[in-house]
Amino acid sequence: MYGYIVKRMLMLLPTLLGAAILVFLLLRLVPGDICLIKFGGEGSYADPEQIKQCQERLGLSEPIYVQFVDYIAGFLTFDLGTSMWTGRSVEHEIGIRFQLSLQIAIMATLTSIVIAIPLGVISAAKQNTMTDYVVRGFSIAGIAMPSFWLGILIILGLLITTQELLGRPWMPPIHYVPIWEDPMHNLSQLIWPALATGYRYSAVATRMTRSAMLEVLGEDYVRTARAKGLVEKIIINKHALKNAMLPVVTIIGMEFAFLMGGLVVTEQVFNLNGIGKLFVESVTQSDFTMTQALVMLVVVIFVVMNFLVDVAYAWLDPRIRYS
């Protein structure tokens, strides 16, 4: 097992290096110049001399191979550089947003697990009954409905219902305060996007739990357990559920990684200062250093989550051995 973990960790390095090269090259192909946007973005006169100085200052006038060597050197020494747009360190800029994105990802994942696993199990246990149809309808609606759209509905719903009930419209706070500073403010802001994304996330996991459970419930050892007269509740909870969790864990792991960097539109809808919003801004501002660092962050998160999911397999199913 330990040998497998070390081997997997070593395999991360070429994956990360390949991603780093790819993102560097792709960004250079995108048209646009951060200096032009900075100096003339609001329609004001952009002095060519200022543009030139800006490009020199940011290292954009250097040959591509020099920029590449600088970038890889920084990457290898864990120095992500400074944002071309703000001049602040990339670590600082990402760090501010990371805690919010992490909290949303955790809250959405918990929401999803709390909804998905019981519903998936109930749906499978009561296959082709009215309960099953309702759960399937609920989960299909979740898959079909983009979380940002649900977010918009939540905000409008809150505005309208509070106006009707309290006489004044209310919407969630629009700037982030860490949970340890003001838990009420924090939760009243983040619970809504967590619900919006958690619902979609749970819909996928519910479907997966149901189909995995159905498969397991058809296995010989479940039939044997029933023949022995075991209570259905024990069969499901003790014998079937754990074995049905392998594909569900994969889905949860991948969705968690996605939530860390992929909540681009939902973050805009709820005005969350997270990694997704930073991503959009850095791309639209042609901020190469920031975009490169963010892409690498998401790659690392995906790779690490994949690795953790693989490790979790062995814990869930003792028959799985990595040798």
Add this chain to the structure above:
Amino acid sequence: MKKLWRSTATTALAIGVAALFGPAAAKAETPQYGDELRMVVGSNIPSFDAHIESTFGMIHPIRPFYSVLIRVNPDNPSSPTDFVCDVCEGAVPKPTEGGTKYTFKIRNDIKFHDGTPLTAHDVKATFDKIVFPPEGIASNRVAYFRMVESITTPDDYTVEFKLKNPSGTFLPSVAMPFNFIYAKKDLDTHGYTWHQKNVNGSGAFKFAEYVPGSHVKGVKYEGYHHKGQPYLDGFTAIAAPKMSVRLQAIRGGQADIEFRGFPPKARDDLVAALGDQITVQESDWNCVLIVTPNHEVKPMDDARVRRALSLAIDRKGGSQYLSKIAIVKTVGGIVFPGHPLAATEEELSQLAGYGNDIEANRAEAKRLLKEAGHENLKITLHNRGVDQPYKVVGTWLIDQWKKIGVEADQWVQPSTPFYATLRSKKDFTISLDFNCQSIINPIADISKFLPGSGANYAYFQDEQLVKWYDEMLAEGDEAKQRELMRKYEKRVLDDLASQFITLWWYKINPHRSYVKGWKIAPSHYLNQALDNIWIDQAEKKRQLGG
């Protein structure tokens, strides 16, 4: 339908009330001290250094920390020519020595937030940085101060600007809100880039907190030099790039005001939802979308084609209908409508595309196209991927051109490649471009239409325009400036049709009615010191609860 009428009537009433009684009521009310202002800002802060930035995303949250030498009159910001002293004393000085020297007396009771007294040396160091930046140091407004020969300080509280020639653009350039006064001590000690990440001003508020991408907080500066101000204890500027968030934040009680402006529909929605809890202020806006043909590309090298495209546009009709859905409204020439140098309605009606008989204009346009051999012209309008007002105006233009038989489609690009196309690739036939300035400074602003100015993307040469522009720059007499301006405008819009104006923008600021003291200006960059704003706390409590 009934609902629509009700909503429109409520909007009209709210605007009417604000317009009729707003200023009078503001005068009658006594400002209250205390409370905080929460504003939403639709853009992020690239850096804190206004000398190198040009976005309102920096001005709105950072301007309250700084003073400037002169500024638009905060009590009369709609006037394009009413400037008052901020750190200088008395009235804004008149030029001497044949219009080539301006002497500013600096107040002796001003201190920076760190306690350093503000003197003429700080003003000189600031303008030296802006006008004569050292090698390798960026300054975004060097071009506005090309007429400045030297800046000197005869004593600790006097600054003199010596100009190379008389200039009508100097004072408006000095009044730009980007000219934050920095302490010489900070520049000398920390260098010229220190202000990009640090704040030490002498404005109404002291810097308290900045969370990148989230918000900026300021707290009241007790030593502010305009006695009795500011009224607020502080402010929070919350970054909210999405318009719907800014709108719903005001509706849902998470923000009090947004200073850039909303489209008409958003105003109507807010007023419909909140009624008298919303005050609406509206103004002409010193921004305009310009149709820019690329003269280096056929058939835009032919003045007849360009003129035909301008003649096809029904500006008055467009104003009536587009103003209901977009942030454009006012018909005007190259100068901000309402400025003394702008064309009157009669003068405008003499120019191509401004005549009252649109059918006659379009018949002439068709004749010109036929004469030029482009009866079945097909063109692609290059446009910026921003809804308000670019895409709305672009779609309208396509419809207007269709009426003279021109088949047009739109090529919409996000901002970054849009600028790359305009400025470096130049692979467009005709594009929308825009001119959006802070202070109304017509002679500087119209450099957008000057061939070879760097900001003109029509790519053509014309010695006559350059000659008249140079004459305007050196002309101190306003009547003569106006005469030259008419010639310049006719040549741009009519004789050459080198570029042409669509509609001027229209600024709409609906805000919570408990926000008092702020008056709309014709630019979203102006009147942002926040020193005259106060909160009617009883009204706020009534609206938002305890």
